[in-house]
Amino acid sequence: MSGSIPAYGPDGTEFVGRLAKKPVIATPMKTRFTIALVALLAGGMVFAQDRAVRSDLTAEDLARVQAVTRSTTDFTKPEGSEKNSAGKGTTDFSVNADSFSHFLDNLSFEQEEQFKLGNALFRKIWVSSPSSTQASDGLGPLFNARGCQSCHIKDGRGHPPFEGQSENVSMFLRLSVPPGENDTPLALDGVVAGEVGDPVYGTQLQDFAVPGLKAEGRMVIDYTDLPVTLGDGTVVTLRPPSYSAADLNYGPLADNVMISPRIASPMIGLGLVEQVPAEDILALADPDDRDGDGISGKPNFAIEPVSKSVMLGRFGWKAGMASIRSQSASAFAGDIGVSTPLFDLPHGDCTENQAECLAMPTGEQARLGVSEAPDPVLDLVTFYAQTLGVPERRDVDAPAVLRGKAAFYGAGCASCHMPKFVTSRAAENPAHRFQLIWPYSDFLLHDMGEGLADHRPEGLADGSEWRTPPLWGIGLTQTVSGHTFFLHDGRGRSLVEAILWHGGEAQASRDGFAKMSQSTRDDVIAFLESL
Template sequence: MALSFNAKWIGAGGATTCLVAFGLLLADASGLWASSDDPLPHRTDLSAADRVRVASVLARPESFETAQPFEAMSGGAATFTGTPDGNAFSRFSQNLSFEQEADFNIGDSLFTKLWVSSPSSTQASDGLGPLFNARSCQSCHLKDGRGHPPVDANDSAISMFLRLSVPPRTPEEFAALESRALLRIPEPTYGGQFQDLAVPGLQAEGRMVITYDEEEVVLADGEVVNLRRPTYSVADLGYGEMDPEVMLSPRVAPPMIGLGLIEAIHPDDILALADPDDEDGDGISGRPSWVLEEQSGELALGLFGWKASNPTVRQQSAGAFSGDIGISTPSVPAAHGDCTENQPDCLAMPTGVQARLGDTEAPDPVLDFVTFYAANLAVPMRRNVDDPEVLRGKALFHDLGCPSCHQPNYVTSRDAATDAHQFQLIWPYSDFLLHDMGEGLADNRPVGDASGSEWKTPPLWGIGLTETVNGHTQFLHDGRARSLLEAILWHGGEAEDARDSVVELGTQDRGALIAFLESL
């Protein structure tokens, strides 16, 4: 059987890159064209032959005795294949051109840039705040990895913050939520994000307070696991009391790897996994999050954020510039960041907008470079994919039903905006849909389509390198879980059956499951 190659991939990274990009060796040739059906009809970017090939590539494995071909290449041809170290999340996609690598490096310098308050002699760097949570993108996403809650009262909360909102009360607010013009109603004084830092001469909004209660879970083999249940509040408020109906929701910074590849997934591949009414009766009813896409003004599938509140890397980046650092961009041009009309002292502070540079503190092409950087942080290569213990854990992962939410793999669109992201076999282990995770994980704060107990399935790729990169093993949206096992035990709602099955596993099987997760 003859298989054709696209020559541009050979130029980008040689024949091996081409094979990884197309996944041509992932199916047995004798059965590749056996079906007369035309699978994946929604993939309008693919030929009929490609659709058959891709469907075969994405089929669930029938045996777990060996690793699937190219399973170790989590990010396709973009995968970083070097020895993982503390900078494993900070490498560029390995199939970028020389010119694209230069753009990545410029974006890197802007991502790590420390912004300063206005006015300043460093006019290319002023505009911080006036209220903020961090002075740079890197401050939250340390080494482009996972944030964590403060270790104690004296530890910085810089990689974690609180989202704020109140219930809608007026017809205008209900209409704004219905149209997706807003995904939540900000707290009237403190806005949409609680900011614990401020420029000189201005009072910060206050500080986040976390208390924990310990809960015991006894596993079937007698092992006792202590879970910590957090409670969140605020103290030392700088601008008066909050609305009595305010809803607080914590967020730790998620890892940055593979974002451009996620955006390159064909949206209909994700929508095909949705089952909002649980028509197949498996107890899993993932729902899409629909949000407004900034540039088109049309509804688009939310992919980024803990509740899938942003459809593109650019929109996610612009929101972080504004909310986290208080820096305006062409996408979010508010120069005073999250300051509200009930904070007149904040609105009276100088900004970093300079007419000679543009209308915002980070004018074009700053956001473009940062977006390109964020979209091209490579996913590290998996480890130990052929290890018998890891393979046994992978089989358990499938038997427990985990792929119902943590969809293992996709082949990205041929029409992706960046050529390095086109037609890549990737392994993010997420369906990018909203799932009800039960009362234990509920923040009771709706955002757009996401209810107060729903969360987007987070990608698992790179999760086994969290300690290597960030020096901790704290997981979930608020870092409450201190291990992968604790994270599993917090699963409820749609994932409760899988969680209960893990509780019933023996010690060796549970160890194999964790070994598989640590290989990702």
């Protein structure tokens, strides 16, 4: 893909495109740790209309990168190094439930120690305050999970409640309302869009609370059946969900509240994604579909809380976070109710209308640091997330896999699920530096149609737009996570169902898949399961 890429001078003047007007930084809105998101890339970086030029490469290296990332046309054999999804960091352990929990294979011995310490903190169970375990208290007071691993089970994919399961362990509801007159005016003009939480319940519904406090409520999911007939007469039953909140303990939600479900995403390869040069991602954006291929990916942007600079969003279901560190700190505050140096919110998502919550004790102790999870904790958890490896692919030369790869490309799936990138030569960690990786994502926002729409904007993402999720490791979902629930809310109970939910820009690819013969569809699934 190619297309209109916005170009900005140092003063923010727009030269090309229509994604932004002027650079602006939003002031805080009325709810906790709202990150303003803006439609620009700061720092004076100027992009060519069709292809950005990477500043980390020599001309010779640039030619090598362009050659090795060019889309293949030969499906008779695997591409060179195709089985090494994470380059030299690819892990090759036996396939089992721990397949997503190994460190990059090219870490140094000293870094392995950091990884293991971070792993211990990632698995840590936080407790309420006050507690004798003073390095582990600070939970909540309202929360969705007691630790990172509680949602990212085995570092894998979350899921809706299983049949008969009464509690959600890796899924929750995002909450927000449209910005009002008393909120940041910049949030109203289309240039800046932030999340304004529900006046009482904040930015997510929290179904757990510490002793002495009531949880906010619980998520309710109602499914209906939707039979879909494929081209060969096969009938697949999809399950459209509807979401609501029940047993609300602090009054009703706002009349104009917007609800969006989220399951936890797999953790593998995040550090490598962080080192994909922004130029290479932005070069794929085509918001006006100038090439006429029906694909109009666009970037999301975020203001990094440390540098206060505008950066390309690449993490989260709508690419609303720019770095692993900010994503981790946001999860600490919103999911667990633990404060960090990035988000000094010892009461987590408690709002000013939840006096009982704000009156509860916190775990902040000056002798241990200025927050419940001070820099050493956040640093190690961030390092852990940055250095999780990606398993080696399986059966890359199997005839069915090669046929499925050809059909995947032929249906246009690779237009958004871009197979490969080369990471930056300037990456801080040598393990991330100049690696050919195969995430199968362009990390851009795409309109996925009304069927998947949550009607809730997040930054530049509107209610029907989602970031292309990486596909690497998707074939090990059952092995690692014990289920095959896919998409942002787990509604797809199989890869086939997940594909059939695609609409909008992906409608033609979805229809192409639906028209395939049973054997060709099986080949496509074999290819996906090899990733």
